[in-house]
Amino acid sequence: xxxxxxxxxxxxxxxDIRDKTAFTDAMKxxxxxxxxxxxxxxxxxxxxxxxxxxFYFYIEERQCEALCQIYEEMxxxxxxxxxxxxxxGEAAFVYLFRIAAGLESLVLGEDQILxxxxxxxxxxxxxxxxxxxxxxxxxxxxxxxxxxxxxxKISEKPLSVSYIGIRKLEExxxxxxxxxxxxxxxxxxxxxxxxxxxxxxxxxxxCSRTDAHARRLREEFPEIEIISYxxxxxxxxxxxxxxxATASPHLVLRREDFVPKRRLTMLDxxxxxxxxxxxxxxPRVTLINLDTLQEIAASHRREREALAEKSRxxxxxxxxxxxxxxxxxxxxxxxxxxxxRCGEIVEDSYTYLNRKMELGEREKKLLKKVLNxxxxxxxxxxxxxxxxxxxxxxxxxxxxxxxxxxxxxxx
Numbered sequence: 001x002x003x004x005x006x007x008x009x010x011x012x013x014x015x016d017i018r019d020k021t022a023f024t025d026a027m028k029x030x031x032x033x034x035x036x037x038x039x040x041x042x043x044x045x046x047x048x049x050x051x052x053x054x055f056y057f058y059i060e061e062r063q064c065e066a067l068c069q070i071y072e073e074m075x076x077x078x079x080x081x082x083x084x085x086x087x088x089g090e091a092a093f094v095y096l097f098r099i100a101a102g103l104e105s106l107v108l109g110e111d112q113i114l115x116x117x118x119x120x121x122x123x124x125x126x127x128x129x130x131x132x133x134x135x136x137x138x139x140x141x142x143x144x145x146x147x148x149x150x151x152x153k154i155s156e157k158p159l160s161v162s163y164i165g166i167r168k169l170e171e172x173x174x175x176x177x178x179x180x181x182x183x184x185x186x187x188x189x190x191x192x193x194x195x196x197x198x199x200x201x202x203x204x205x206x207c208s209r210t211d212a213h214a215r216r217l218r219e220e221f222p223e224i225e226i227i228s229y230x231x232x233x234x235x236x237x238x239x240x241x242x243x244x245a246t247a248s249p250h251l252v253l254r255r256e257d258f259v260p261k262r263r264l265t266m267l268d269x270x271x272x273x274x275x276x277x278x279x280x281x282x283p284r285v286t287l288i289n290l291d292t293l294q295e296i297a298a299s300h301r302r303e304r305e306a307l308a309e310k311s312r313x314x315x316x317x318x319x320x321x322x323x324x325x326x327x328x329x330x331x332x333x334x335x336x337x338x339x340x341r342c343g344e345i346v347e348d349s350y351t352y353l354n355r356k357m358e359l360g361e362r363e364k365k366l367l368k369k370v371l372n373x374x375x376x377x378x379x380x381x382x383x384x385x386x387x388x389x390x391x392x393x394x395x396x397x398x399x400x401x402x403x404x405x406x407x408x409x410x411x
Contacts, residue, residue, distance in 0.1 A: 001057050001058070001059055001133065002057065002058055002059070002088055002089060003055070003056075003057055003088065003089065003092045003093055003137065004055070004056050004057070004058050004064055004067070004086070004087070004088045004092055005053065005054065005055050005056075005085075005086065005087040005088070005091075005092040005095055005096070006053070006054050006064075006067060006068055006071060006084060006085065006086045006087075007046075007051060007052055007053025007054055007071075007084070007085060008021050008051065008052050008053070008080070008083045008084060008085070009050060009051035009052075009053060009085070009104070010050040010051065012083050012085060013083040015049075017078060017083060018049065018050065018051070018052065020075060020077055020078050021052045021074075021075045021078055021080065021083075022047055022049075022052055023045050023047035023052055023074075025123065027074060028045045028047070028123065028127075029127055030074075031043075031045060031054070031070060031071070031074060032045075032124070032127055032129045034070045035056065035067055035070060035129075036129070038063055038066035038067060038070065039058070039059065039060070039063050039066075040056050040057070040058055040063055040066075040067060041057070041129070041131060042056060042057040042124075042129060042130065042131030042133060042134040043055070043056040043057075043124060043129045043134070044056070044120050044121055044123075044124040044129070044130070044134060044138065045120060045123075045124070046099070046116065046117060046120040047120075048113070048116050050105070051099075053099075054067065054071065055092070055096055055134070055137075055138075056134075057131065057133055057134060064086065064088065068084060068086065071084065072084070090319075090323075093137065093319055093322065093323070094315065094319065096137065096138070096141050097140075097141045097144055097145070097315045097318065097319060098315065099113060099117065099141075100113065100114055100117045100138075100141040100142050100144065100145035101114075101141075101144065101145040101148045101149070101311060101315070102114065102145070102149075103311060111149065114142065114145050114146070114149070117138065117141065117142060117145075118138075118142055120138075121134070121135065121138040121139070133326060136322070136325060136326070137322055137326070140318060140321070140322040140325075141318075143318070144314060144315060144318035147314060147318075148311045148314055148315075151314070152310060152311060161188075161269060161290065161293045161294065162188055162191040162192045162195060162245075162269060163191075163195055164293050164296050165192065165243070165267050165269055165288060165293050166192060166195040166196060166267075168267070168288050168292070168293065168296075169241060169243075169265060169267055169288065170199075172265050172286050172288065173240065173241065173263070173265045173286065175196065175199040175202060175241070176199045176200045176201060176202065177200070177201045177202070178202060178203075178239075178240040178241050179203045179205075179238055179239045179240050179241070180196060180202055180203065180204045180205070180239060180240065180241040180242070180243065181204075181205050181206070181207070181232065181235055181236055181239045181241070181242045181243070182196070182204060182205070182206045182207075182224075182242075182243045182244075182245075183206075183207055183208070183229075183232060183242065183243070183244040183245070183246060183252055183253075183274065184208060184243075184244060184245035184246040184247075184269075184270070184274075185206070185208035185210070185213035185214050185216065185217050186245065186246070186247060188245040188269050188270075189206075189208075189217075189243070189245040189246075189269075190217070190220065192243050192245060192267075192269060193206070193217070193220075193221055193224070196243070197221070197223070203225075204221075204223070204224045204225070205224065205225040205226075205227050205235050205239075206221075206224045206225070206226055206227070207226070207227045207228060207229045207231065207232055207235075208229060208246070209229050209246060209248060209252075211228060211229070214226050214229075232252075232253075233253075233257060233258045236253075236258060236260075236264075237261065237262075239264065240262075240263065240264065240265065241264070241265045241266075241267070242264065242265075242266050242267070242275075243267045243269065244266070244267070244268055244269065244270055244274035244275055245269040245270050245274070246270055246274055247270070248270070248272075248274060249272065251273065251274065251275070251276050252270075252274040252275070253266070253274060253275045253276060253279070254276050255276040255278035255279050255282075256276075259282075260279075260282055260284045260285055261284075262284060263284050264284060264285050264286075265285075265286045265288070266279055266285060266286070266287045266288065267288045267289075268287070268288065268289040268290065269290065269293075270290070271290055273289065273290075275287065275289065277289070342372075342375045342376065345371075345375060346368065346371045346372050346375060349371050350364075350367060350368050350371055353367060354367075
């Protein structure tokens with residue numbers, strides 16, 4: 001039995017393609033059933049905004065081809081073959097472990113994927129497609145990811161400029177209890193608002209160059225006060241913090257139009273700049289802009305990449321244990337089948353001889369004992385050889401030997 005992977009992700013497919021190849025729960029179940037008809041008993045679908053991927057165990061290569069065909073047929077509106085990636089064996093194992101650890105995520109080291117992997121396994125198990133081997137492999141990948149997260153703390157090096165900006169605000173002046181003005185209504189401004197509301201008792205006013213856009217912010221953040229864009233300087237007089245993140249081609253806050261009379265921390269998340277750099281000359285003002293934030297983000301990215309490199313060894317060690325368990329499991333299954341077959345042969349032979357010969361109770365017991373001992377002697381060498389072939393390097397030899405034994409003993 002081999003481990004396989006196939007799927008589409010953000011590295012080889014655009015967001016539009018990923019949207020069209022997303023699995024609903026109903027589609028996952030349909031996929032499982034079709035995979036089962038192709039001989040795949042253990043299968044898991046991991047479908048997020050960045051990936052639609054399948055992990056599975058298979059016996060024959062034709063089953064991999066069948067699964068690719070099923071995947072393609074699930075999404076007739078997309079030329080799936082142009083984006084589909086497949087892996088098998090060790091490469092598939094490594095990929096799963098890296099996914100669980102966030103090392104294959106769009107944001108390197110992010111934590112959300114770990115829960116998504118666990119949910120994918122839970123769904124597969126609930127629907128009856130988990131299986132002992134798949135359950136073991138995924139749980140080992142999750143456990144390894146947790147060790148990487150705890151030991152290396154990759155996700156604690158933030159890459160989001162908005163998040164880093166809010167962290168810098170907290171360092172500069174503290175956010176809890178402050179009066180804040182947010183200018184802008186796009187994705188960056190929305191993200192900044194989400195981070196700001198993580199702090200207690202903040203009072204936030206917001207405006208946008210387009211009033212309708214500003215009012216839409218109220219739907220997501222009912223606690224904020226919406227003001228008109230023209231009121232921004234008047235409201236700013238009462239604020240401790242201003243965060244600006246518009247798409248304006250011109251300055252939104254000009255030094256010549258506003259002179260701070262109190263301590264003010266200004267966070268400029270826009271490119272081109274929203275905030276006049278001349279504000280930095282004001283003794284009451286602390287100005288944080290993208291130049292500083294991008295330097296921090298680049299530094300964090302380098303640190304994450306270095307930590308990700310360290311995680312390779314942790315994954316390698318964890319995989320050795322997992323592969324060892326799988327090899328042992330396969331061997332145990334074959335040995336168990338051999339022993340079961342041995343018992344059947346003994347019973348068949350004993351029943352046949354008992355019909356042909358008139359034996360007393362003592363002779364019957366002796367006959368069964370002799371038959372069983374003879375077959376155990378016959379099996380001793382095959383079992384010894386199976387136990388010898390217990391390393392990853394000998395996996396192919398072990399599988400071929402298992403195949404021959406199963407064929408020979410009809411198990």
